[in-house]
Structures are given as C-alpha cells and as structure tokens.
Amino acid sequence: LQVSHDILLQLSSSYMAADAYPHPLADLVCQGESKDLHSYFEQSVQNLLKELSEKFKGWLSTPGPLKAELSCKKVREGHPLRLWKVSTDVEAPPTTVLHWVLREHHLWDEDLLQSWVVEVLDKDMEVCHYVMDSMAPHPCRDCMVLR
Template sequence: SYTKLKGWTSFGKNNDLDLAFKKLDDGHPLGLWKCSIEIEAPPIEILNRLLNERNLWDDDFQSGNIIEKLNRNTHVYQYTINSMAPLASRYFCEVRSWRTNIQLNTNGSYQNKILSKNLPIGSSSSTSSSAIGSFNSTQNSQQREACVLVCTSIEHPNARCPPKLVRAVTLASRYLIQSYGCGKSKVTHLSRVDLMGRSHEWYSKVYGSILTRSMTKLRDSFVHINTGPETKV
C-alpha cells in the first residue's frame, strides 16, 4: 500500500525505514527515490563511513580512489561495484561535496547554498531543485546539527573506466544526516542513479528494494555486538 504527499508516493514504514518515490518533469525517465532511517551514531561518524568506509556497508563495493581534490570539502572520486550476473560490474566517477556541523533552519536557505556550490557538471537544475525541496520537507521548526553529502557524476580527464565494465551515471545522490541527540541520527538519502542496461520496469519494481537494503546495511554497520561474557554491576 502507499500514500501520496507533495508529489511523493510513500510506501510507508517497513523495518524502521521510510521509502518514497517521485516522478520528475525534466525529460529523464528515471524518478527520484527517498529513503530515511535512524542510525545509532552521530552525524560526523556516518558521514565518514559514507565517504571513506564503503567496504563496511556495501557488499558489492570493489574498489575506489580519489582522482582529484578540489578543496577541503570536495573531491572527484571513482569506484566500481559488482553487478548480478550476467551484467558487468559498474563504474562511477563522481564529484562529492560535503559540509559538517551545519545548523538546519526551516526555510532551506542553507541547503540551497550547499547543494548548488561546487557542482559544475552532471545533474539538471530540476533534479537539484527536487532534491533541495525533498530535504526541506524533512525539517521541522527546531534547529539541529547536521551533515550533508552531495554526489553527482561528472566527466574527468583522469577518469578511466576499466575494460568490460559499464559506466553508470549518478544523476543525483544526496545524504542529509541530522543529529537526534544521544548519539543518534536520522539519515535521509535521495537517489537517482542510472545503472545502464536496466528497464524502466526494473527501476520501478526493484530499485526501491536495493536502496532500502543499502540503508539497512549502513545502519547495521554501526551495531556493536558484544560476544563476551555478561558482567554483573
């Protein structure tokens, strides 16, 4: 079952995840997916895991490296992920920009500044506007410390797609990581990725499940399992 709100088709809450889908009117057939989840970790640790520790939460991750550092909070990054046979592995080249220790307000002015800066290539203005609007809708009247990560595919002279791999395109990938206090955070991920070689029907039926599984893996990577003997206090 699902409900609609502000253009979003919501599929409700399942396993503590909220999943929604939105069609965009920019001429590209792929829509925008949104997934939210609470994680037992502060925003800065989650941001670091997204940027530098993908191997801990993405079972399909093969390898990745920074091609060029543009400034302290922006770099160009290339990586490869496995695909289910018989499809070839996917290669990505993205510009990734992030901000830490920001205070979210209710009118979204700071988000607009973050999401439009240092992103010269790759996503349409309508896609970015939709992403910004989605972030704004997650806020309330309280100010909360947060981190933001924005990823978009670009062309780069030093990017080399290995032979037999398929180059995928990240049209939009936005992470908003809000502190909920007591070491907890709410993570909202907006995703619009063209993996190439898939039908529109596949994206409609399968991509949402892939996104929720990825967010679940990210959450579970912070779960600390105590395997030692119990102690009495």
C-alpha cells in the first residue's frame, strides 16, 4: 500500500490545525449518559450503527487534504469532542488497508515515537498505547486507544 508523502504531510498536520487532540476517557464518560466504560463503548457502537443507517445525515463537509473527504458533526450540547469522518479511495483489499492502519502506524505517521498493544481484550478488540511527538516546546503525548 503506497500513499504519497504529500498526502501524509497534509493528514498529519490537519488534526493539529483542527485542535483535535484526544481528551481523557474519563471526561467522555462523565459528560455522556453512560455510567461506566463498558456502557459508554456499547452506546458508541449503537450510535455508529444508527449513523450508518441514516447515511451520515447532518455531517458538515470541511476543507481537508487532497483526495480525501473530511466531515465533522457536533454530537450534542456539552460534548467535549466533535465527531470526525475521513474517507478516501484506496486501491487495496480491505484486509490490507486494515493491517496497514492498525499494524504499520510507524510507516504513515511521522510523529509516532512508540506504539504497543497493552492488552488484547478479545479477537476483535485491543487497548493500544502510543507516544506521539509534539512541536517544541510541548512534551510528547501519550495516547491510549481502544480499537
């Protein structure tokens, strides 16, 4: 799978320009209707399935990198994050793309310093830890991701 260096540079700077840094997971659970992590993630999956059935109604297209469609949506009043959707056409089988996104992060994100799987929860879910570089004088960022 080959992605041009120009597209990678545009993508890596676009999340910083949008001020889209991750918030602590506890903030998301406290702000939402869920009382614990399990119910928060279950509700998130249900919301995604609902969005798919509605063909992503209510999304606002925003300028993004070339050859990519970038859209955002405000979830509800008081929610700390906007939902973002990015799509592009890739000439590769879905399994190849999934492997590239999940297992070859170091090839497409120049800010990635380290990454590892903290825990495999089941065959389709794992907790990962990333250490991302920041522009000086900011310190590196630690990110925990459930994927």
